[in-house]
Amino acid sequence: MNGTDLVVLSAILVAAIIYLKFDTLKELILSNDDDISATHGGSNDIVQMMQDNDKNYLVLYASQTGTAEDYAKRFAKELKSKFGLNVLCQDVENVDLENLHNLPSHIIVSFFISTYGEGDFPDGAVNFEQYLSTAQLSDLKYTLFGLGNYTYEFFNMAAKKALKMLTEADATLIGKLGLGDDGKGTTEEDYLSWKEETLETLHGFINLSEESTGFKPSFKLSFVDKISDDTYLGELTSDYLPSNNFTPPTTVSAKHPYVTPIAHAKELFKSVGRNCIHTEFDISNTTIKYQTGDHIAIWPFNANEKVEQFMTTFALQPNKIFNLEPLDPTMELPFPCPTTIETALRYYLEITGPVSRECLSVLSEFAPSEIKEYVISLSKDKDAFAQEITAKKFNLADALLYLSQGQAWSQVPWECLIETLSIITPRYYSISSASNADPSTIHVTSIVENDTNEITGSPTLGVTTNLLRNISLNMNDPNSTKIMPVQYDIRGPRNLYGGHKLPIHIRHSPFKLPTDLSIPIIMIGPGTGVAPFRGFIRDRVHSVGSGDANNMGKMMLFYGCRNEDDFLYQEEWPEYSSKLDGNFEMIVALSRVSDKKCYVQHKLKERQQDLVELLNQGANIYVCGDAVRMAKDVQRSICEMISQDKGISIEDAGEMIKAMKINGKYQEDVW
Ligand code: FAD
Structure with missing residues (x-):
């Protein structure tokens, strides 16, 4: 059994651990979050809030950077101003949902959920996700709009997971799941067409007579x-x-x-x-x-x-x-x-x-x-x-x-x-x-x-x-x-x-170097995608300087730019290389110096043999930069590489990469 096979087996193991340690893991993630302000006292009980404020429609959002919040608030505003509904619009982080199953059945809930990282719910929605996983909501009727980016492997995964959990909780979806796609830049139009259809369907459930425009x-x-x-x-x-x-x-x-x-x-x-x-x-x-x-x-x-x-x-x-x-x-x-x-x-x-x-x-x-x-x-x-x-x-x-x-x-x-x-x-x-x-x-x-x-x-x-x-x-x-x-x-x-x-x-x-310094790393970061890898390499140079680096694994950095003029930190790399004593190698793809364009994925191909060797030694892969084209092209190249090395189909190699992603062996920091 070689390193890559080990990766697959350990992915299954890690997935099981992640599942079993869900609470602990989420707590760990939460402790690192931007903002941890979830309050779950009795005063913010969602049903009580609806009653106290005489509300007849609920909009809940789970937002990472504010986009889901923006759309949720716009939707709530339209229901209010156009149809005269009394809408409560809240961040799932700030309300207690334990009693959601007691919400009167005539009240409809609209969810707006962003996906963050590797198909995760936003940081502030940890309790919400946990709640949904065990909820029983047979009287609940809801609509759902997800905000995601198709360039990510787990496109709109949080909204899709929410749909699955709500279905298992016996809740009833009104209309269709809406999927906004920031990768194609169509979130706004995706929202507008979802909204149009959803409002049409909502007519069958509540009185939506247009009061004013x-x-x-x-x-x-x-x-x-x-x-x-x-x-x-x-x-x-x-x-x-x-x-x-x-x-x-x-x-x-x-x-x-x-x-x-x-x-x-x-x-x-x-x-x-x-x-x-x-x-x-x-x-x-x-x-x-x-x-x-x-x-x-x-x-x-x-x-x-x-x-x-x-x-x-x-x-x-x-x-x-x-x-x-x-x-x-x-x-x-x-x-x-x-x-x-x-x-x-x-x-x-x-x-x-x-x-x-x-x-x-x-x-x-x-x-x-x-x-x-x-x-x-x-x-x-x-x-x-x-x-x-x-x-x-x-x-x-x-x-x-x-x-x-x-x-x-x-x-x-x-x-x-x-x-x-x-x-x-x-x-x-x-x-x-x-x-x-x-x-x-x-x-x-x-x-x-x-x-x-x-x-x-x-x-x-x-x-x-x-x-x-x-x-x-x-x-x-x-x-x-x-x-x-x-x-x-x-x-x-x-x-x-x-x-x-x-x-x-x-x-x-979560984009992090392995704590075990002997694990080889393969970094791919053209343009400003090189930013975190400068950090990684400076980190390793510092470890060498402080004597913590016996048996350091090989580090390969694939960088791309147009020509020598836009080569970022060009003067720094040779110094890092000499301090890392031959363990660090930088491979540069210059895209505009000859008639034939050369990108990082071409350089990956050229170095296939070395890469396969490192992967078989259990190397971690890191990709940073453009999500729309580069990250996909790189993944395709690595997939082909694994497929050839193992004599397996592209589909199976793709599954291996998926497993590596779950396992933290293939990490992306793309935008
Ligand atoms: P914005 O004002 O947000 O505008 C975005 C783009 O829209 C620009 O290209 C602008 O020209 C264009 N635009 C503005 N108005 C219009 C209009 N009316 N119509 C059409 N287009 C318009 N970037 C880096 O350079 N280095 C990094 O290390 C880096 N790391 C990142 C890490 C993460 C996790 C993420 C999510 C992003 C990262 N980015 C990075 C991207 C960065 O966050 C910003 O998106 C980028 O710098 C642009 O920000 P801005 O405020 O200058 O542009």
Whole structure:
């Protein structure tokens, strides 16, 4: 029996252990989570909450990065405003579901569930998953929409598992399981067609007579005269308000990010329209801890030009200070208040991403009269919308000004914009430093996302990556930021980010080196996919330096870039190699140096013999970077390799890879 066969056998064993140790394992994962705030006291009993607040429809969501939450809230809002239902919309993490089986049978539940990692439920949904696995819910009627990404092996697996468990619990699915696919970029349209069909089917179960189609606010908006120490000027939490003496949180999490100094930043390469930034956060005076292979979450804010364009489009008064009060006590504020209009646009709302058809539909009510009919028809026509708006890569302001030929949309109420736009979310990066070698800094390697809109001539850009570039340029030569297409107010709210700082938190990831240093590792990471492998190698170099590395296994890194100009950390690798004493080998695929394109999967083929040998010794495989093409191509290559080596079919080799994934022997960190 060789190493690969052992892998399959041990996969079965590990699967059994995972099953038996489910509770312990989940606890372990939970202890590493972004935010552990599940409260299960009697006061948040779901049935009691429904009764106390006179609700007749329940929407529950399990969200990892906020997308499922966003869709759940939109669905709840539509049921409320269009059909007059009294909807309770809650995160499964924050409610006690033990009594769900006692929910009156006329109340329907709509679930929105994201899939995270290797087909897992979101971190905050551990108790929910456990509850479903043993629940008896024969009176429950529900709808279900999953949010996933087809590029992952376990596409929408959490929603599929929920469906299986709900079926076994005897609950009744209304309509069909909806599957949103972020990999194809179709989540919005998947949701809209699922919603249309589901609402049709729901008619047969509850009274859904359309009361009104117009916008109905969920919050009472009031204006405030003066800025005080309690006014939010971009602070993400009350921790940093003057009224709290700008006291940083002691426990850093997604709900309490830490404004962290940037010690060092530089441009790794620059070619026309392409930049890559290396940023180092200094965590020495913080309670932030990370492990090699973890993710850092960076909280961005919008560029000056984009904020100004948005305010002009809607004729908004930037300095107006406003407060929001939920009209329904079960609803939370979308962002901290009181605050100013400009602050909300700069720090709290996503204003530059692609436009959704539903957003246009909501705003169409307030379109300038001459174009109103056209805007309404465009928002109802999937194909025309795709061609006229999505394909043109417009943000909301671009799209509306294009439709109105430059005329401001001054009739749109501010409350409507607040409720229609998404809330700004942090962006995740694979940490490129090592926790043992770099305990006081976290390194990020980010490619700057940049494009010029062909129609407006204005830049279409990534919010965070351009912010990081702006900071990097400013740190090295303040005048050089002029070359950027946009500028950011990098001093932050009340100069909180002055001296180059940004709010961050850590998300722990299962993407980890084996603790047994003798296990060989095969790493595949083209482009910025090399980020965690720089961390892995620095980790191993540190182990050698501290004498912990007798009998270290072989390390092969397959890296890909266009040519020598965009070769990331080119000067560092030879040094690592010499310190690792021949155990580390880097194989580089340069895709644009000859007529024949060469990618990492070609290099894998060339080194098939060595790879098979390492796999038979029980090597771990790690893949990081592009999920859409690269990770699939790499998996196909390795599958073919195993199939040839073992003389088995591609299907059987695919099953072996699946087993390796379950076993942690084949790990992916792809996006
Ligand atoms: P966003 O503002 O989120 O925009 C995303 C893209 O949409 C950009 O390309 C932008 O140009 C485009 N866009 C903006 N507006 C529009 C519009 N109106 N129409 C059409 N397109 C538009 N990235 C790295 O570089 N390095 C890493 O190590 C890394 N690790 C990651 C690890 C994980 C776990 C995950 C999930 C992602 C990782 N990423 C990494 C990707 C990273 O999180 C961000 O997605 C990326 O940097 C873009 O963020 P942004 O805020 O700059 O762009």
